[in-house]
Amino acid sequence: MKQEEINSFIENNLKNFSVNSTGWNDLIRQMLFEFAIGGWNMKHAVFGKEKFGELCCAIYSEDKELNVILGNITDKYSRLSGKICEICGSEGKMRTIDSWQTTLCLNHFLEQQPVIDIDEKLDVTLKGKKVLNLTEVSKAEVEYDFQGLWLYEETELNEEKQTYFSWQEPNYFLLLKTVPLPLFPEDSQHEISELFTNLKDCEICGYKAIHKGICLRCHNESWRESEDAIEDSEEKISYIKEGQMDIFMDDDDHEKCFKYDRSFEKVPDHQILFSYSELHEYEKLLF
Template sequence: MTITTAIILGLFISFVLIIYIVKGNPFQFKKKNDHQDLIDSIQERIAKANGATIEHYALDNLSQVKKPEVDFYKDAEFVNKECTNLDDFIINDQLNSYDLRKLADLNGIQLQIRQGWHPLLIEMLQELDQQGWNRSVSCIKEKYASLRFYTQCQYEDPIQTILEEYEYKSEKVCETCGKKGEIRYNSGWDYVACQEHYVENRGEVTIQKNGFIHNDKFYEWNNIKKALFDKDLDYSDKHRFLKIELKKPYIEPSGWPTGTIYIANYVTGFGSFLNHIPKGFPGLDYNYIKNFENPEFCEICGYKAVYFDRCECCESLSWSAYHKQWKTQDGKDENEEKRWYLKHKQMNWQVIEGDKYVPAYGNYTKKPDHKILYTELEFQDYLNKEDLYPED
């Protein structure tokens, strides 16, 4: 071996030793935990996108002292705080949301449901425990507006019956607060909400002097480059979305620019907004907009908010539209059919305390001589029954 070769070999060996000391063995495969930060950050965003209201991290991270999430359970008081495996997980009447999160962690999954369903899930776990459930679960999430809990069980097994029962129960419980709710279909995805949180989710558009406010963001009329109804998102003869392209993009709080906004026909104030949008946008169907020019008083809630055969306030079809859609059955009196429809819709409006949330609907004018058609006795009877009022 020549002197030159020996020098080169020595330098190479020295270089490898330095790399090994500074960065560890470069030829060793990385362990799962080396990539856990990236995995957890992705899982956390997925969980939040699915409506979770509690932070989500893998159980592995709880043992890593340097991470801020290690203290997630530190100050919390809950039954299974010291539990480290499924065999020791306790199910009793003292469970809380931290226990649910711990159960998910022990199974290596995310708790992808909102706070309002936590009591329902705890109740379900107690029933599953009575059937000898082994604490193993592969998924806890909301899907199609119902609670989905995936665990191994046989068809027609008591455990399967319990899962189906609570899946149905969840469809009547507000995901946000746990109060009585119903499935809402307005926003492009199904979810369960009480009237308060439904109104909050509907959004609002209000007219200003030089423009409009849509969901708390102000847009100037002269900043609109183009406006048209997005027919790709329409499933009937009525337009569901108005698409607006801006000249100067609106900068979101996150820093992302938004050059296009969609205003849905279910937001409060939609009818009034259409009546104020400037004329002259090529491609905008102004003949369709004429259907919203003269709102009428609603016979159900009493507010002047009936645009194009539907009340924007209580969201009920007008009697004429309902009658046209379903027709009066043979042998039934049309006037009596109308009275039945209006009366049951009015009682439903009372049940959800609709008048309480009217300010959030845009302060519609109420008809002074609006008539209530049901009696107190009929209303009490209505409260004791379910699904009495007709669906649109």
């Protein structure tokens, strides 16, 4: 098997892969190389695409033994693609952008992550681009449990323009708090007012953000007291420590993404409970 033939097979089929950018090109080349040395007839084209943030390649042979080999290769590179940024090819992980799954490094994730901002003129921007001004909003609707927000504007043609915001976007709750209450339906006005009036302190992340037992900032549950006060106190401290260490390690990059979120007040005198030795032992357990 000549190297030139393999190279030609690889380059001819690389263009058959429908992916978001060039970050997976080397990965696809390696996969095609393994197809070639694994016994695939290089006269036959190979096609693939990105699906749910991973590389997907549908390839089949009537030869059962070869089909097993091909399946092993595609499974291998599908797994590998979930760790490589689709854009630049550096180390990445599965992310969710605008409800779509994609594999990105931290830099490209932060570049694409929608971040809501509101200035003193009440201009609302996403990714640095103005999407609306709150003084021009004619009505607002909020989804169940505050998971999403719809803002409506009347256009010059008397048409209704709607813009959607998700709770997964930094400063979402700041926006929800800033939208004038009368724009919401009456049944929602009370719920929104109660939300921001009755927020409680989160001992894990240190923000006043607990609503119905869940922190809207770090998404941890608040500790539920039990009848055994002594045992409960020890377990509570361990629970808080573990949550704080998870935030510090930030394996899912949530804190990096929400670094500039201004939705909630910082709790004065918030205490960090874990020590260096506890963090070191916890890291060994996880990694």
